[in-house]
Amino acid sequence: MAICAHPPVALVTGASSGIGKSIALALLKEGYIVYGAARRADQLAPIQAAGGRVLYMDITDKAAVDAGVAQVLNEQPRIDVLINAAGYGQYGALEDIPMDDAHRQFDVNVFGTARLIQKVLPKMREQAASKIVNVTSVGGKIYTPMGGWYHASKFALEGYSDVLRLETRPFGIDVIVIEPGIIATG
Numbered sequence: 001m002a003i004c005a006h007p008p009v010a011l012v013t014g015a016s017s018g019i020g021k022s023i024a025l026a027l028l029k030e031g032y033i034v035y036g037a038a039r040r041a042d043q044l045a046p047i048q049a050a051g052g053r054v055l056y057m058d059i060t061d062k063a064a065v066d067a068g069v070a071q072v073l074n075e076q077p078r079i080d081v082l083i084n085a086a087g088y089g090q091y092g093a094l095e096d097i098p099m100d101d102a103h104r105q106f107d108v109n110v111f112g113t114a115r116l117i118q119k120v121l122p123k124m125r126e127q128a129a130s131k132i133v134n135v136t137s138v139g140g141k142i143y144t145p146m147g148g149w150y151h152a153s154k155f156a157l158e159g160y161s162d163v164l165r166l167e168t169r170p171f172g173i174d175v176i177v178i179e180p181g182i183i184a185t186g
Helices: 018-029 045-049 062-075 099-127 148-171
Strands: 009-013 033-038 053-056 081-084 130-135 173-178
Touching (some): 009 062, 018 033, 033 062, 045 053, 053 062, 081 099, 099 130, 099 148, 130 148, 148 173
Parallel strands (some): 009 033, 081 130, 130 173
């Protein structure tokens, strides 16, 4: 990453719990300016207590994404790192899960992430030294019964990330995928 006089700025989704919360707190310890974003903004107190800024952001809501990114860019000169950790797992037999629930799984785990990336990419392209980190899952490489829609969404995010990496590399934007195993989270 390019060295700049300004501390690096990170926007972390899913910061109310689990991996997103852990990443946000770790980045704060490393001296980043961190914006922790989540649907459950009331659960972002640990981020705020550690010196981070908090944002209400439901990544499935275009207006919330637009407002959150606008707030960051109104307060900071750049976004150096975008960490997409928001997500959840929908489990059950494929024939039993209502299609509305399957759509929701993809809206959170794939389309919400893509929505946010599209919003920050123009600024990152100007900076020519940014990182996008997509938290997928080992479930995007393997599959188990009763996890079909979750696995499908994570496989999709893996493919999306691979193509995004190719498209953004010429602009100095690095796309990183994290594939954790089972995580104890809300």
